[in-house]
Amino acid sequence: MKQQRNLFITISGNIGSGKTTLCQKLHEEYGCNLLNEEIINYLYIEDFYADMKRWSFHNQIQFIIHKFQQQASMKNISNLVCQDISAYECYEIFSRKLFEDNLINYRDFQCLTDLYNLLTATLPLPDLVIHLRTSIEILQERIINRGRQFERNITLSYLNDLESRYATWIQTITFCPVITIDTGSIDTISASKKIYQAAIDLL
Numbered sequence: 424m425k426q427q428r429n430l431f432i433t434i435s436g437n438i439g440s441g442k443t444t445l446c447q448k449l450h451e452e453y454g455c456n457l458l459n460e461e462i463i464n465y466l467y468i469e470d471f472y473a474d475m476k477r478w479s480f481h482n483q484i485q486f487i488i489h490k491f492q493q494q495a496s497m498k499n500i501s502n503l504v505c506q507d508i509s510a511y512e513c514y515e516i517f518s519r520k521l522f523e524d525n526l527i528n529y530r531d532f533q534c535l536t537d538l539y540n541l542l543t544a545t546l547p548l549p550d551l552v553i554h555l556r557t558s559i560e561i562l563q564e565r566i567i568n569r570g571r572q573f574e575r576n577i578t579l580s581y582l583n584d585l586e587s588r589y590a591t592w593i594q595t596i597t598f599c600p601v602i603t604i605d606t607g608s609i610d611t612i613s614a615s616k617k618i619y620q621a622a623i624d625l626l
Contacts, residue, residue: 436555
């Protein structure tokens, strides 16, 4: 490496795209420090999937706060840091979708937007975004196989809408480089090597 410094990578992608698996592989193979996606920490996630209209705002508030708390903790972590899903997509993908689907009202969306803009302005941006993608059918198969009860009603149309939103959002990212990886055609070892080499090139 050219020098030792913190390097912040965020792994982004649709539900079931392989974010957690790839983060774990980066940790195992290269000792990357992980900012994990821990479902147990989300107080409203099961309520949200049971009644999106009632719990969308609460769920998004907690997601965004939790993710920015992770980023704030980076000051105590050295070297390579890998985050499993970022606050940016929590807002840009999920909050916007919920608002446009009339599951979050205008007033609550403005509150989310103000919170997001405030935290974005005060915390470090990623040095690299890794965007994972694969076919909708593979996403659905992975979701079924991992057997989370609250995900049982996720539909192909829901996943397809999210995938379209990810494709649009990725094109707008200008604050750092973006690497897109098809996790349906490449194994996690090969993907982790590609990401690690990209990180080395940034250092």
